Amino acid sequence: MAEITNGDPVLRLSDIGKSFDGVTVLDGVSLEVPRGSFVALTGPSGAGKSTLLRLVNGMHLPDRGTVSTLGENPAACSRARLRALRARVGFVFQQFGLVGRLSAMENVLMGALATLRLPRYGVMSYPRALRARAVEQLDRVGLADQRFQRCDTLSGGQQQRVAVARTLLQGPELILADEPVASLDPAASVLVLDTLKRISAEDGISVLCSLHQVELALSTADRVVALRGGRLVLDEPARDLTAARLRTIYDLAGARDG
Numbered sequence: 213m214a215e216i217t218n219g220d221p222v223l224r225l226s227d228i229g230k231s232f233d234g235v236t237v238l239d240g241v242s243l244e245v246p247r248g249s250f251v252a253l254t255g256p257s258g259a260g261k262s263t264l265l266r267l268v269n270g271m272h273l274p275d276r277g278t279v280s281t282l283g284e285n286p287a288a289c290s291r292a293r294l295r296a297l298r299a300r301v302g303f304v305f306q307q308f309g310l311v312g313r314l315s316a317m318e319n320v321l322m323g324a325l326a327t328l329r330l331p332r333y334g335v336m337s338y339p340r341a342l343r344a345r346a347v348e349q350l351d352r353v354g355l356a357d358q359r360f361q362r363c364d365t366l367s368g369g370q371q372q373r374v375a376v377a378r379t380l381l382q383g384p385e386l387i388l389a390d391e392p393v394a395s396l397d398p399a400a401s402v403l404v405l406d407t408l409k410r411i412s413a414e415d416g417i418s419v420l421c422s423l424h425q426v427e428l429a430l431s432t433a434d435r436v437v438a439l440r441g442g443r444l445v446l447d448e449p450a451r452d453l454t455a456a457r458l459r460t461i462y463d464l465a466g467a468r469d470g
């Protein structure tokens with residue numbers, strides 16, 4: 213397994229190009245995510261944010277340029293090595309990706325399935341130490357009391373926090389979040405992002421999180437990058453940016469939520 217030293221970025225994209233069916237989606241994108249930082253990836257709908265996130269863990273491969281994720285190039289990885297890399301990279305999705313009829317606890321435990329040899333059925337089939345860790349992660353996202361509740365009876369914000377706990381159980385070094393709050397109301401959005409930010413800071417986990425909401429990007433992230441038409445048009449510390457400037461730098465006119 214590749215190691216990165218303390219000063220190395222957890223993620224380095226160099227001159228990435230990616231097309232689908234002859235249509236360019238990413239064009240000359242270079243980006244670094246320093247270890248332990250929370251980077252917001254902004255930009256209008258169709259700018260290439262999801263595609264970029266998928267390149268990071270090898271779900272897509274670039275047509276040109278190189279990706280270095282935790283010191284590994286997904287394009288050069290064997291299947292086993294890619295699996296090992298993906299275990300180090302958590303993914304949080306807009307639609308949570310939970311099994312609605314299962315409890316919060318069981319959904320969190322599923323974050324550890326890749327490390328277990330046998331399929332598991334029911335909470336009690338997981339090792340005791342793992343169950344204790346699952347409760348601990350649920351506690352950190354404020355949902356220990358809801359651990360036996362079916363996920364489809366939780367609010368959207370609670371479900372996304374369960375998804376964060378599930379990712380944490382995996383022990384990731386880097387978390388990719390693809391519009392994790394796009395389907396949540398403003399209060400739940402703030403709570404989910406604050407939770408992710410707090411825990412990532414506590415555990416030293418780096419986060420690359422795509423967001424549509426300019427204000428949330430500025431209030432949560434250490435660094436903000438923006439894509440427009442597949443090109444990187446901004447990469448600056450959040451403290452140096454204002455919402456007004458961020459809005460003008462990339463055109464929100466066509467954005468879904470803009």
Ligand SMILES: Nc1ncnc2c1ncn2[C@@H]1O[C@H](COP(=O)(O)OP(=O)(O)OP(=O)(O)O)[C@@H](O)[C@H]1O
Nearest residue numbers: 232233237255256257258259260261262263264468
């Ligand atoms: N697997 C694919 N096959 C063909 N086209 C694709 C594929 N994935 C993405 N695209 C296209 O690439 C472009 C960028 O999509 P992407 O989902 O990366 O943008 P985005 O910035 O994440 O948008 P949104 O904010 O709406 O999620 C879009 O035009 C999309 O249709």
